[in-house]
Amino acid sequence: MSDRLNRLMPKAGWVAAVIVLLALPLYVDGFWLSAGLVAMAAAVGAVGLTLLVGAAGQLSFAHAFFLAVGAYGYACFSGEPGAATLGLGLPPALGAALAIAVTGALGLAFSPVASRLRGIYLGVASLSLVFVGQHLLHNLTGVTGGFNGRDTPMFTLAGFDVTGSEPPVTVAGVPFGATERLWYLGLVALAGAGVIARNLLRGRTGRALRMVRDSEVAAAVLGVDVRRSKATAFVVSSMFAGAAGVLSALALDRVVPDYFGLLLSVEFLAMIVIGGLGSVGGAVTGAAFVTLLPIVLARYSGVLPLVADAGSGGVDAAVLARFCYGAAVVLVILIQPDGLAGLGRRLRARLGPAVPSLQEST
Amino acid sequence: MSTLRVDEVSVRFGALVALDAVSFTVEPGTVHAVIGPNGAGKSTCLNVLSGVYRPDAGRVYLDDRELTRLRPHHIARLGIARTFQNIEVSGAETVEDNLMLGRHHLMRPRLAATAFGLPSVAREERRHRTRVREIADFLGLSAALDRPAALLPYGLRKRLELARALAMEPRLLLLDEPVAGMDGAETAEMADVILRVRTELGVTVVLVEHDMGMVTRIADRVTVLDFGRRIFDGSPAAMAADPAVVEAYLGGAPSSTKEPA
Ligand SMILES: Nc1ncnc2c1ncn2[C@@H]1O[C@H](COP(=O)(O)OP(=O)(O)OP(=O)(O)O)[C@@H](O)[C@H]1O
Numbered sequence: 344m345s346d347r348l349n350r351l352m353p354k355a356g357w358v359a360a361v362i363v364l365l366a367l368p369l370y371v372d373g374f375w376l377s378a379g380l381v382a383m384a385a386a387v388g389a390v391g392l393t394l395l396v397g398a399a400g401q402l403s404f405a406h407a408f409f410l411a412v413g414a415y416g417y418a419c420f421s422g423e424p425g426a427a428t429l430g431l432g433l434p435p436a437l438g439a440a441l442a443i444a445v446t447g448a449l450g451l452a453f454s455p456v457a458s459r460l461r462g463i464y465l466g467v468a469s470l471s472l473v474f475v476g477q478h479l480l481h482n483l484t485g486v487t488g489g490f491n492g493r494d495t496p497m498f499t500l501a502g503f504d505v506t507g508s509e510p511p512v513t514v515a516g517v518p519f520g521a522t523e524r525l526w527y528l529g530l531v532a533l534a535g536a537g538v539i540a541r542n543l544l545r546g547r548t549g550r551a552l553r554m555v556r557d558s559e560v561a562a563a564v565l566g567v568d569v570r571r572s573k574a575t576a577f578v579v580s581s582m583f584a585g586a587a588g589v590l591s592a593l594a595l596d597r598v599v600p601d602y603f604g605l606l607l608s609v610e611f612l613a614m615i616v617i618g619g620l621g622s623v624g625g626a627v628t629g630a631a632f633v634t635l636l637p638i639v640l641a642r643y644s645g646v647l648p649l650v651a652d653a654g655s656g657g658v659d660a661a662v663l664a665r666f667c668y669g670a671a672v673v674l675v676i677l678i679q680p681d682g683l684a685g686l687g688r689r690l691r692a693r694l695g696p697a698v699p700s701l702q703e704s705t
Numbered sequence: 706m707s708t709l710r711v712d713e714v715s716v717r718f719g720a721l722v723a724l725d726a727v728s729f730t731v732e733p734g735t736v737h738a739v740i741g742p743n744g745a746g747k748s749t750c751l752n753v754l755s756g757v758y759r760p761d762a763g764r765v766y767l768d769d770r771e772l773t774r775l776r777p778h779h780i781a782r783l784g785i786a787r788t789f790q791n792i793e794v795s796g797a798e799t800v801e802d803n804l805m806l807g808r809h810h811l812m813r814p815r816l817a818a819t820a821f822g823l824p825s826v827a828r829e830e831r832r833h834r835t836r837v838r839e840i841a842d843f844l845g846l847s848a849a850l851d852r853p854a855a856l857l858p859y860g861l862r863k864r865l866e867l868a869r870a871l872a873m874e875p876r877l878l879l880l881d882e883p884v885a886g887m888d889g890a891e892t893a894e895m896a897d898v899i900l901r902v903r904t905e906l907g908v909t910v911v912l913v914e915h916d917m918g919m920v921t922r923i924a925d926r927v928t929v930l931d932f933g934r935r936i937f938d939g940s941p942a943a944m945a946a947d948p949a950v951v952e953a954y955l956g957g958a959p960s961s962t963k964e965p966a
């Protein structure tokens with residue numbers, strides 16, 4: 344009986360989570376939905392980064408750069424033509440797809456480097472992309488809008504506003520405006536990203552990547568083209584970043600260069616470490632933790648002791664949040680290397696049936 | 706059936722000559738042992754055969770095909786599988802997934818189809834899992850399939866690595882000290898497995914070994930290395946009577962194996 348219960352419990356958990364997420368716009372106000380959207384965008388990016396860093400063992404700081412390419416790419420492809428900043432006026436869905444494709448192409452262009460370097464050396468090399476990116480974002484004003492950035496174009500699908508309110512929709516007495524609608528787009532994107540990553544990790548690709556991480560020589564003599572595997576991981580991961588960039592642009596309504604700095608890359612690494620490297624669920628949980636923590640702290644800074652108002656010179660919410668996830672990263676590395684995902688597995692194992700012992704096998 | 710020909714292969718690490726113009730031929734369907742004292746160059750030799758090292762001079766051919774210019778994954782795809790002296794399995798992965806890695810080159814690379822979870826990908830995966838379970842059965846690993854490899858006892862991990870190499874459906878199997886660190890019973894079992902690999906699966910085996918007893922028991926032919934040089938090549942019986950071998954190999958280190966007169 345407990346066996347069946349154990350098989351059903353995770354499924355029931357999933358169903359409950361999906362129902363809650365779908366119903367949330369009916370109960371939660373716009374502030375929290377927006378916060379959730381930013382977290383979902385981050386989660387899409389984190390899932391991609393965990394493929395590269397967690398599965399393939401390749402360190403990369405370039406994630407923020409690829410997010411920027413996705414965000415600005417979408418703004419360019421679907422932006423209004425004739426405005427101060429470049430806009431091609433393409434349909435938003437097409438613009439988003441092209442933005443992701445362009446991110447992948449740039450990832451491919453960098454992959455000769457990514458496939459020849461290993462681990463931390465790639466980390467150092469990838470820093471260059473962040474700096475180049477920052478320079479371009481600030482200086483290519485005709486495309487990026489420079490320091491002040493540019494507005495995110497509206498997302499409409501077949502005449503239905505996803506980031507607007509035409510035609511009007513009311514569900515159970517709650518009018519569905521831009522935030523509510525975008526929430527569902529975010530959910531779809533996150534679910535898609537999660538399923539794709541999981542499929543890749545479970546199959547031939549994921550097995551090869553993990554073997555490359557554990558031993559390149561062993562992977563190679565097993566017939567794995569090591570360079571190609573690392574290049575693939577890099578390209579796929581940058582496409583996830585591209586999608587996350589599009590989603591971030593939509594969630595934030597405006598894209599500004601400062602958002603896509605080195606700090607964002609570091610936050611992404613914190614997300615996947617806290618969640619547990621190489622785990623899709625862990626990446627999502629870590630992304631929620633790292634993005635929501637400063638928002639929650641800022642929201643309640645009035646009632647929380649020690650938290651100063653932003654700009655007052657004391658420890659404000661953003662700084663405190665960074666302390667918190669900095670500490671979380673250290674704790675994870677020291678005592679729980681497989682992160683929140685590992686913690687979850689261990690809890691389930693403890694609740695589940697005892698595993699039969701092995702010695703009888705031979 | 707294919708013949709492996711090693712032709713005047715030399716490997717240097719700085720001033721150290723790890724292999725010095727070594728030649729030998731591995732006939733199809735045989736167990737060919739490569740033995741020698743510590744540091745003789747046995748592992749270096751396997752590394753050259755599997756493409757991990759590129760020799761400074763000399764060539765390796767599989768039939769008429771030169772292997773020396775190929776990258777390791779190309780050599781693997783030609784049907785050459787190997788194990789390592791220090792076991793190289795993914796500890797966090799289950800035994801079954803480790804074995805599935807052996808199927809890598811037999812599965813079609815379809816990134817997009819895998820990403821979107823097409824049914825044909827799942828079908829291919831299932832087909833290979835079935836085969837992998839048969840191989841696990843062949844090596845007595847069935848009960849361990851769902852275990853993370855790191856939790857297996859040492860002897861079983863050695864066996865897992867051999868099973869993973871067999872999962873590649875190789876024609877040539879290179880084994881680097883498959884019984885190192887094993888007790889008498891485990892060694893006998895492993896020797897039995899290797900003989901079955903040759904007779905039942907028709908795989909040619911190159912066996913790097915320390916254990917003379919095992920070599921004389923199962924090898925059809927022996928190449929003896931000492932300080933990177935080939936000092937003997939012939940049948941196990943002839944080896945036991947060869948003065949150079951006795952001097953370099955048996956004379957030096959005391960060994961538990963039966964000594965020639
Ligand atoms: N990558 C390397 N760099 C430098 N020297 C090496 C390298 N690999 C092997 N050697 C040296 O080459 C010589 C032959 O080493 P090899 O590992 O082939 O010996 P072996 O016969 O396998 O020995 P053992 O029985 O100890 O496994 C040794 O002196 C070793 O130190």
Ligand SMILES: [Mg+2]
Nearest residue numbers: 747748749790
């Ligand atoms: Mg060796």
